[in-house]
Amino acid sequence: MTVHFDCTMCGKCCHDLKLPLSVDEALVWAEKGHPIKLLVEALPWTGPPAENDGKAIHDYGRTFPEMCGDIPIRVAVLLVAWHQGACPYLLPDMRCGQYAVRPRVCRIYPLMARPFETLEPAKRLCPPEAWSADLPVLMINGEATDPQSAQTLADHRHAMIADVPRLRALCSLLGWSRAGFANEGFAVMTLDPARLAKALRCAGENRAAMSGMRNWTYVTNRQSTLAMLQAADCDAQLVSQDDGYLGSFPPER
Numbered sequence: 001m002t003v004h005f006d007c008t009m010c011g012k013c014c015h016d017l018k019l020p021l022s023v024d025e026a027l028v029w030a031e032k033g034h035p036i037k038l039l040v041e042a043l044p045w046t047g048p049p050a051e052n053d054g055k056a057i058h059d060y061g062r063t064f065p066e067m068c069g070d071i072p073i074r075v076a077v078l079l080v081a082w083h084q085g086a087c088p089y090l091l092p093d094m095r096c097g098q099y100a101v102r103p104r105v106c107r108i109y110p111l112m113a114r115p116f117e118t119l120e121p122a123k124r125l126c127p128p129e130a131w132s133a134d135l136p137v138l139m140i141n142g143e144a145t146d147p148q149s150a151q152t153l154a155d156h157r158h159a160m161i162a163d164v165p166r167l168r169a170l171c172s173l174l175g176w177s178r179a180g181f182a183n184e185g186f187a188v189m190t191l192d193p194a195r196l197a198k199a200l201r202c203a204g205e206n207r208a209a210m211s212g213m214r215n216w217t218y219v220t221n222r223q224s225t226l227a228m229l230q231a232a233d234c235d236a237q238l239v240s241q242d243d244g245y246l247g248s249f250p251p252e253r
């Protein structure tokens with residue numbers, strides 16, 4: 001499949017941000033005083049991924065092992081630049097005010113940041129005229145045609161895996177051990193930017209010392225998920241959006 005694309009400078013992708021950043025990018029963002037949230041989910045884990053299961057291998061790489069009650073889990077942590085309205089760097093003419101040093105996810109949009117996800121133009125923020133067949137080719141058969149974009153995408157995906165030890169150390173340092181059930185929702189931690197920047201620096205320096213296993217708690221807004229987790233002897237709590245939870249499904253009490 002061939003996808004044609006050119007940016008119309010509509011600015012939609014620079015509003016109401018939820019940008020997944022690498023640790024180094026998050027440190028720069030937080031040091032400038034901009035908010036970052038930790039989004040945390042966890043998968044029950046039954047064993048090493050099969051050699052031919054690329055998605056499971058990727059999930060294994062972007063997570064770290066912990067326990068939830070007696071159940072082994074793997075925890076995924078995202079550092080997300082979270083901003084209501086226009087990005088603090090967006091200029092009035094919809095250009096980026098830090099174009100040369102903008103985060104990788106900004107450079108690659110509208111390509112899909114995560115592997116094993118298919119680009120569906122109708123689900124991206126870009127307007128229909130950005131996808132016209134007379135525009136340059138963005139992708140062929142799921143591969144970016146521009147070598148620089150392809151390299152940036154590869155660098156972003158590599159950072160999401162290389163950062164895992166520092167993210168584990170960060171959770172340990174912050175005393176954070178709550179996770180949403182994977183593919184249902186995230187436990188959300190909101191931090192003052194200065195505190196997060198300090199913790200990220202500390203996590204980088206002390207990650208080996210903060211790699212011990214800890215007990216985690218699942219949080220969910222669905223009674224049925226709570227019952228399923230408790231039946232499996234996992235520590236679990238029913239929470240709401242106000243308790244720091246971002247769910248994909250409506251609450252179920």
Ligand code: SF4
Nearest residue numbers: 014087089090096106
């Ligand atoms: S950093 Fe630049 S490209 Fe990224 S969201 Fe902000 S204004 Fe847009």
Ligand code: SF4
Nearest residue numbers: 007008010011013126
């Ligand atoms: S939403 Fe798409 S078309 Fe609009 S500024 Fe972002 S990349 Fe360009």
